[in-house]
Amino acid sequence: MKNILFLLLLMAGIIVACDEDKLTPSEPQEFYEFPQGDSDYDREFVTFYEKYNTQFLYRYNESDFRWNVTSYIPFYSVPADEAYVEKAYHFIKERCLDTWGESFYKNILPMRILLSSKIYSVAQKYGSIWNEETQQWEYKSYYDTTYHASTYGLNHIAFGYTSEKFDELTPAEQLNAVGELNKSLIGYAASRDKIVIPAEFVEWYDKYRNSVWEGAENRYGFLEYYKDMDVAYDFGLYVKYLTTMSEEAFKAWALSDDVDTSQDWDQASGTYKRTYAITNKYKIVLEYFKTEFNIDLHAIGNQAN
Numbered sequence: 061m062k063n064i065l066f067l068l069l070l071m072a073g074i075i076v077a078c079d080e081d082k083l084t085p086s087e088p089q090e091f092y093e094f095p096q097g098d099s100d101y102d103r104e105f106v107t108f109y110e111k112y113n114t115q116f117l118y119r120y121n122e123s124d125f126r127w128n129v130t131s132y133i134p135f136y137s138v139p140a141d142e143a144y145v146e147k148a149y150h151f152i153k154e155r156c157l158d159t160w161g162e163s164f165y166k167n168i169l170p171m172r173i174l175l176s177s178k179i180y181s182v183a184q185k186y187g188s189i190w191n192e193e194t195q196q197w198e199y200k201s202y203y204d205t206t207y208h209a210s211t212y213g214l215n216h217i218a219f220g221y222t223s224e225k226f227d228e229l230t231p232a233e234q235l236n237a238v239g240e241l242n243k244s245l246i247g248y249a250a251s252r253d254k255i256v257i258p259a260e261f262v263e264w265y266d267k268y269r270n271s272v273w274e275g276a277e278n279r280y281g282f283l284e285y286y287k288d289m290d291v292a293y294d295f296g297l298y299v300k301y302l303t304t305m306s307e308e309a310f311k312a313w314a315l316s317d318d319v320d321t322s323q324d325w326d327q328a329s330g331t332y333k334r335t336y337a338i339t340n341k342y343k344i345v346l347e348y349f350k351t352e353f354n355i356d357l358h359a360i361g362n363q364a365n
Contacts, residue, residue, distance in 0.1 A: 092117060101146040112166050118145045118175040118222065125174060125218065134288060135211050136182070140175040140222035148175050148222040155234075156241040159303070159360050164353055168249035172216040179208045179220030209233075209240035212248035217241070235364060239304035247296030255352075257295050261344045264337055265291045268322065279321040281337025283314065298345040302357040304364045315339050 094109070095102040096119050105116040118140035125137045140148065152173065157165050185204050188197045209220050221229065221237060229237065249255045268280035269289065277285040283297045301310060313319060315338060322337035349355040 092120065097142075099146075101149055104149065112169050114169040114171060114173060116149060116173050116175060118142060120174055125176070125213070125216075134181055135179055135208065137174070137176040137179045137218060137220065139177065141177045141224065144177075144222045144224070144226050145175055147226055148219055151221075151226070151234075151237075152219055152241060155238045156245065159363075160245075160355070164355060165245070168245065168254040170212070170216050170248055170252075174216050174218040175222040176218050176220045177223035178225070179211055179218055181206050181208065209237035210244040211240075212244040212251070217244040217248050235304050238364065239300035242303045243293075243296035243300035245296075246299045247292045250292035250295050251290075257291055258344050258348050261295060261341055261348075262291055264341050264344075265294050268337060278319045278338065279323075281322050281341055283338070294341075295345065298341060299357065301361075302342075302345065303360045306362050306365060307358040310342075310358075310361065314342065 092115075094115055094117075095106050096117065109115050120139055122137065126135070183204050183206070184201055186199070186201050188199050189202055190196075191198050207220065211218055211220075219237075219241065246255070250257050264281055268282075269291075272280040272282055272285065272289070274285045274287075277283070282289065282294060283301055286293060301314065305313070320336055320338040322335045323332040324335050325331075326333045346357055349357050
């Protein structure tokens with residue numbers, strides 16, 4: 061009997077070990093010497109870290125930027141041009157963090173804020189490409205690179221204009237960068253349960269998340285298309301636009317009959333009926349920040365321009 065029991069336990073252990081082999085967690089994040097230099101901004105970073113337990117890093121490894129629990133995030137980066145570190149820091153602090161207020165952002169900051177000279181993603185697409193040799197259009201696959209102002213990972217948010225590109229940003233591009241930073245800040249916090257996404261918002265996300273495709277995002281309640289959209293990213297997108305557009309401009313665009321076009325089939329009437337997914341999600345986000353944090357997102361957006 062003991063032998064049988066031993067064999068059963070041994071077999072169970074083998075099965076568990078085999079299952080564990082299927083898991084492929086990436087290497088753990090590295091911890092860097094901090095501060096990373098002795099300039100004036102390095103001293104500011106130390107002060108910030110001592111107060112909020114968040115490090116600004118401008119030297120890091122790509123594996124660290126892309127680290128996640130079981131997979132890599134679908135973005136790449138290049139570390140900062142150190143000549144622009146101070147400008148990037150003040151932009152993040154003054155245009156993003158300070159608008160939220162210290163009492164709010166100090167509780168949701170990540171372990172790290174990475175300063176990158178560029179952040180980009182690469183997607184395989186299909187289309188007509190001009191062949192110089194044959195002087196003909198050919199339908200084939202190609203790789204398209206998209207650059208991003210900001211993104212977030214498991215324990216960090218990153219800013220992608222710590223380079224000469226920073227000086228070339230138009231006012232509109234700066235405003236978009238602010239929105240992307242706000243999206244990263246809130247999306248990160250929501251993904252780590254530092255803020256709790258309202259259940260009603262999650263229900264709207266779940267309702268249409270499997271139906272959306274590129275070019276049809278608005279009709280399913282999404283303000284942008286992103287193929288790996290999860291509810292934290294969706295929630296962050298609403299914050300992005302509410303904090304960078306005036307109340308009048310946001311309503312004229314996002315809540316218009318041309319944009320908020322979600323609808324469901326109504327069996328009783330035998331017709332499609334509008335569900336106003338964007339309007340409903342917008343109201344949930346706005347009310348959540350007012351009720352939970354006494355933050356008026358429209359007030360931030362009205363001042364952003």
